[in-house]
Amino acid sequence: MTQLAGTGNAPLGELCERFGEVCASAVDPLEIASALEFDGVSDRTARAEYGADDVFALARLLYARVPRRPYRVPWPAPVPVTRTLLHGLLYAAPAVFFPAAAALLVGRGVLPALVMALLAGWGLSQGLASVGYLRLGTAGQGQARWILRAGLAAGLVLVLAIMTVTWLVVHAQASVIAFGVGEGAYMLGASVLLVTGREYWLPVALAPGVAGSALFLLLRRPPELEQLTWAALAATPALACVLAWSPRTTLRGGRLLIPAELRAAWLAAVFGVIAAGLLSFPVVAGPSGHGGINVGALIASVPLALSMGGAEWSLSWYRRRTQRLLRMTGDPRWFRGRARLSLLTASAQYLSGTVVLVCLAIDVAVWSGQVHADRAVLLSISGYLLLGAALFLVLLLQAVRIRVLPITACAAVLATEIALRHHGLAVQVAAPAVLLAVVGAYALACLGAAVRHA
Numbered sequence: 155m156t157q158l159a160g161t162g163n164a165p166l167g168e169l170c171e172r173f174g175e176v177c178a179s180a181v182d183p184l185e186i187a188s189a190l191e192f193d194g195v196s197d198r199t200a201r202a203e204y205g206a207d208d209v210f211a212l213a214r215l216l217y218a219r220v221p222r223r224p225y226r227v228p229w230p231a232p233v234p235v236t237r238t239l240l241h242g243l244l245y246a247a248p249a250v251f252f253p254a255a256a257a258l259l260v261g262r263g264v265l266p267a268l269v270m271a272l273l274a275g276w277g278l279s280q281g282l283a284s285v286g287y288l289r290l291g292t293a294g295q296g297q298a299r300w301i302l303r304a305g306l307a308a309g310l311v312l313v314l315a316i317m318t319v320t321w322l323v324v325h326a327q328a329s330v331i332a333f334g335v336g337e338g339a340y341m342l343g344a345s346v347l348l349v350t351g352r353e354y355w356l357p358v359a360l361a362p363g364v365a366g367s368a369l370f371l372l373l374r375r376p377p378e379l380e381q382l383t384w385a386a387l388a389a390t391p392a393l394a395c396v397l398a399w400s401p402r403t404t405l406r407g408g409r410l411l412i413p414a415e416l417r418a419a420w421l422a423a424v425f426g427v428i429a430a431g432l433l434s435f436p437v438v439a440g441p442s443g444h445g446g447i448n449v450g451a452l453i454a455s456v457p458l459a460l461s462m463g464g465a466e467w468s469l470s471w472y473r474r475r476t477q478r479l480l481r482m483t484g485d486p487r488w489f490r491g492r493a494r495l496s497l498l499t500a501s502a503q504y505l506s507g508t509v510v511l512v513c514l515a516i517d518v519a520v521w522s523g524q525v526h527a528d529r530a531v532l533l534s535i536s537g538y539l540l541l542g543a544a545l546f547l548v549l550l551l552q553a554v555r556i557r558v559l560p561i562t563a564c565a566a567v568l569a570t571e572i573a574l575r576h577h578g579l580a581v582q583v584a585a586p587a588v589l590l591a592v593v594g595a596y597a598l599a600c601l602g603a604a605v606r607h608a
Contacts, residue, residue: 166204169212170219177220187213191414240353241463247360248340251390254367254383255333257375263326267317269438271334273430274316275341278309280426281419282342286349288415295350301411302346306398313338329384336391343394355397363390421557425548428564432541432589433458435571436582441530443578449525450534457511458542464507465546469553472500476607490602497550497601501594504546508539533579540586547593554606563592 170177176189187210190200197208206212259268282305290298313335321331340359347353366386370379411419437455440446475496483489512535519525548560567589574581600606 166215166219169204170216173216174220177216180217183210183213183217186216188414194412196413237353237466241348241466247364248390251363251367251387254370254375255387257370258380258384259327259330259333261327261330263320263324264330265438266324267320267326267330267334268337269434270320271313271317271337272434273427274313274334275338276430277423277427278312278338279341279345280429281423282306282309283345283349284418284422285411285415286346288418290349299350301415302349303399306342306346306395309342310339310395313342333387336388339391340394343391343396343398346398347394352397356394359390359393359397361390362386362393421561422552425552425557425561425564428561428568429545429548431568432545432564432571432586435568435575436534436537439571439575439578439582441534441579441582443575443581448534450531451538453515453519453525453531454512454535454538457508457515458538460511461504461508461542465504465549468500468504468507468546469550471503472496472550473553473607475500476601480604480607486604489604493602493604493607494598497597500550501543501547505539505543508542512539530579533583537579537583537586540583540590544586544590544593547590547597551593551597551601554601556600556606559596560593563589563596 173186173189177186180186190209190213195209195212200206200209200212204212204215206215282302285305286298286302289301317331317334317338320326320334321328343359344353344356347355363386366383366389370376370383373379433455436448436451438445440448441450476493479489479492479496516527516535520527525531544564548564551557551560567585570588571581571585
C-alpha cells in the first residue's frame with residue numbers, strides 16, 4: 155500500500171488509503187477529483203466529512219499528502235484488422251434494409267418517423283455504450299453486463315415511447331412505427347454486443363434481415379414476398395436484443411448509475427443525436443434544401459458506414475503511438491510536435507481509406523447505370539467526406555475525455571445547416587468544412603499536451 159505523508163485527520167487518512175493507488179499515479183489533482191466523483195463523493199460530502207470546500211479542494215489535499223509513484227501505462231492493444239473489417243461490415247449491413255423497406259413503407263409521415271427513429275436509436279445507443287465502457291473499466295465484465303442489460307430494457311421502453319408519440323404527431327401507419335422501433339432496438343442490442351466483445355453474434359442477428367431484403371430486391375420487390383420480407387426485417391432486431399440479453403448475468407447485486415456515468419451517458423446521447431442529425435440532414439433536405447432525393451448522400455452512406463471500422467483502427471493506432479511517444483521523452487515540446495504529427499497521420503489514414511471506399515461506390519453506381527456523377531452528386535459526396543473526417547476527430551477527442559467543445563461545435567453546425575437549408579448543397583458542403591476546421595484546430599492545440607494521454 156502507498157505510504158502516506160502525514161495523514162493527520164483520521165477520515166482524510168482513510169480516504170488517502172482508499173484512493174492511494176489513484177493518488178500515487180495521478181498526473182494532477184483533476185485525475186483524483188474524477189475518481190472521487192466517480193465513486194460518489196460530492197461537494198457536500200467533501201465539506202461535511204473532510205472539511206474541504208469542494209471535491210476539487212479535497213483532491214488537492216490528497217494530491218499533496220500522497221507521494222507520487224508513477225506507473226507505466228500499458229499500451230492499448232492494437233485492434234486486429236479482421237475485427238475492424240468485421241465492424242465495418244456490421245455498420246454497413248443494415249443499409250440494405252432501407253431500399254427494401256422503401257417499397258413497404260407507404261403513406262404519410264414516413265420520413266419524419268424514420269428520422270425520429272434514427273435520432274432516438276443513435277442517442278440512446280451511444281449513451282448506453284458510454285455507460286457500458288465506463289462500468290467495464292471500473293467494475294469489470296459482470297457489472298458492465300448488468301448495467302447494459304438493465305439499460306437495454308430501459309432503452310427499449312424509451313424507443314417505444316418515442317415512436318408512439320411520433321405516431322400520434324405525424325399520423326404514420328403502424329408499419330412505419332414498427333420499423334422505427336425495430337431500428338432503435340437493433341442499435342441498442344448491437345451496442346451491448348459490441349461493448350461486451352460479443353460482436354461475433356451480430357452476423358447471426360443480421361442474417362435474416364439482410365437475406366430477406368436482398369432476396370426481395372433481387373426479385374424486383376414482388377408483392378407476394380412482402381409479408382416474408384417484413385418477418386425477416388423484424389427478426390434482426392429481435393435476435394440482436396435476445397443475444398444482447400446475456401443469460402450469464404443475473405440482475406442481483408448490480409449498482410445503479412452514479413453521477414459520473416450519468417454525465418457520460420448524457421453527453422454521449424447528445425452527441426449521438428447530433429451526429430445522426432448531421433448525417434441524415436442532407437438526405438432529408440435534399441440537394442435543394444427543400445426535399446427531394448439526394449443521390450450523393452445515398453451513394454456516400456454505405457462507404458461512410460464501412461469506414462467506421464477503419465476509424466476504429468486509426469484511433470487505436472493513434473492511442474498506441476502517443477503512449478509510445480510518452481515513453482520516449484520527457485521534453486514537452488518534442489512530445490507536442492510528434493503528437494500533432496501522429497494526429498495528422500491518423501486522420502490521413504482514416505480519410506484515405508474512406509475516399510477509396512467512396513470512389514468504389516461511385517464507380518459501381520455509374521457502371522450499373524443507376525446514377526450520373528454530375529456536379530451536384532460530387533458536391534454532396536464531398537460534404538459527406540468532410541463530415542466523416544470531422545466526426546472521426548470528434549470521436550478521437552472523446553476517447554481522451556474531451557467532450558463538451560466538440561459536441562457544442564457539432565450542435566452549432568447542425569443548427570446552422572437547418573437555419574440556412576434554403577442554400578442547399580452550398581451549406582451542406584460548407585458546414586462540414588467549418589466543423590472539420592474547428593475540431594481539427596482544437597485537436598491540434600490540445601492533444602499536444604502530454605497530460606491528455608496519461
